[in-house]
Amino acid sequence: MGVDWPAFLLVVGVMFVVPGPDFALVLRHAGYGGAVRWAVGGGIVSGLCVHATAAALGISALLAASAEAFTVVKVLGAAYLVYLGVAALLAARRSGAAPTVAELAPCGRASAYRRGLLCNVLNPKAVLTFTSLLPQFMPDGRHPLAQTALMSGVVVGVGLAYWTVVLVAIGALARVLSRARVRRVIDRVAGGSLIVLGVHLLGTPL
Template sequence: MTSLPQIAGFGTIVLLGAMSPGPDFAVVVRRSAASGRLYGMAAATGVAVGVFVWVVAAATGIAALLATSAMAFTVVKVVGAAYLLYLGARALRSALRSGGELKLDLPDPGRRNAWAAFAEGLFTNVLNPKAALFFVALMPQFVSSGSSVGETLVLSLIALAGTVAWFMVVANVVGTLRKVFARPAVRRVVDGLTGAALIALGVKLAAATRP
């Protein structure tokens, strides 16, 4: 039976993992700055659901298959790296494109609903095999082979809640400062830095090998 100290320890580790800089953080920040608080929160929810998926996958052994199968790892790695490079290139294109001030009551062109932002956050996390490796290493310390479905569900929900709480804070802070981010010069800097970061993370992921 998973004890309360174990649950607290698991939640703390997952929260610290969510707070570490990475593609999830970059996507939530850019979506909040570009499209507003609602869209940033949608992206944050997508990231959290991705974490939930990996926790369940790790607990059921699916993520372990990804960690041990060179082909599965490579496929997810290549697709994930390509997606990050695509997001980075799009951000850089936005930074280089001249234009007027961003209107605060409209989302980015082509991103007219929160589902698109949610999908962006979800795919950024789910297509990252490093997330699978993280939870494959973490879950055995908290879930034994005899653990019940209920215990796995509790840990999955803890991971979901901790991740969404952190990224909701990020989305709301950035969304509150959106008038600053909406200035053309600031927007270009944010897009440029985010694009460069996503491309760097995509290249790093493409070069990653299984431990």
């Protein structure tokens, strides 16, 4: 029996549509210019590639099976989300227009990419997604490594498509989102959301 691809794609799609730390981070960078926004998205997708590779090689399963290692990832992930949230709230207190791409580049793009990458890689929920979701759809009698690699690649592909749509949609609203007053509101909302998600992650048994 093969993979139930329609059901698998539906579950994966719902997983991406439900807002989480990655979406809050993208929202926080919504008014910083196209290059910076796409750098954040690229970092998030790169993080998915890291998780997909780890799942295909069995590293994610080993990490999830080790309570100590998983706790370390959880604490680091929660601390990083709180850090990003506090940084956003501090940015909201500053006055003036939103920084331009020229003011942020090249360090702005590199920093944005690292934020997206670390936000995704240090999210233990992403680890559990690959270690708990994929086995549910794994067909019997197939090579586990090849099948895991294929399904992980599909997850990355769906993620790439989803974030492309999100970033294009945000780009269409760039003129509004780049206004100083709107940016301050976004920073407050995204910053508060990241802090809440970080605290929730730290206090949730995984």
